[in-house]
Amino acid sequence: MYKSLIAISNRKYLEDERAFLKQVEKIAKLGPKALLLREKDLNQNDYEKLAIQVYDICSSYELPLIIHTHYKLAQKLNIPYIHLPLSYLAELKQDPEVASILSTFEKIGTSLHSLDDLNLAKSLGATYAFAGNVFETTCKPGLEGRGLDFLDSIVAESPFPIYAIGGINKDNLNTVLKHGAAGACMMSGFMKI
Secondary structure, three states: OHHHEEEEOOHHHOOOHHHHHHHHHHHHHHOOOEEEEOOOOOOHHHHHHHHHHHHHHHHHOOOOEEEEOOHHHHHHOOOOEEEOOHHHHHHHHOOHHHHHHHOOOOEEEEEEOOHHHHHHHHHOOOOEEEEEOOOOOOOOOOOOOOHHHHHHHHHHHOOOOEEEEOOOOOOOHHHHHHOOOOEEEEOHHHHOO
């Protein structure tokens, strides 16, 4: 099950944020496809300190680490995987110097919520994407899931792997895989293991 999942971190799910690195190690032992260090609330310095610690853990378990937003940090740490919000990716690609840096990454991911987003991501050189939210999710209460028809439409038009996100759990993972997703993303399920 875990091999088809990308774990997404969120310290806020833990009662004691100091237990975060132990949680990362628990996740790494399960052997997911990768770990996305999200932690969007951290400033650049705090994110970097945490990323270095998480990278050490991930490396010891041969778990790929995906850096969220901080592409310069990923470059500095020689981490070949970056995930950028679509609007930020579009902004960065307008600067030829930054676009050149981004071209050095093995994987550049983004998040999609529509076919228009998919078309933009394709034009910006994304190599994978998260599509969602497929189901209703606890991290965005009240936001209705876009459903499996949405996932079908994105997968059918995408030239790169699509990972379902939003409300993914062990009960619906096989469903999104049967609908053509390359895998799925899970946050609360991993942060509460």
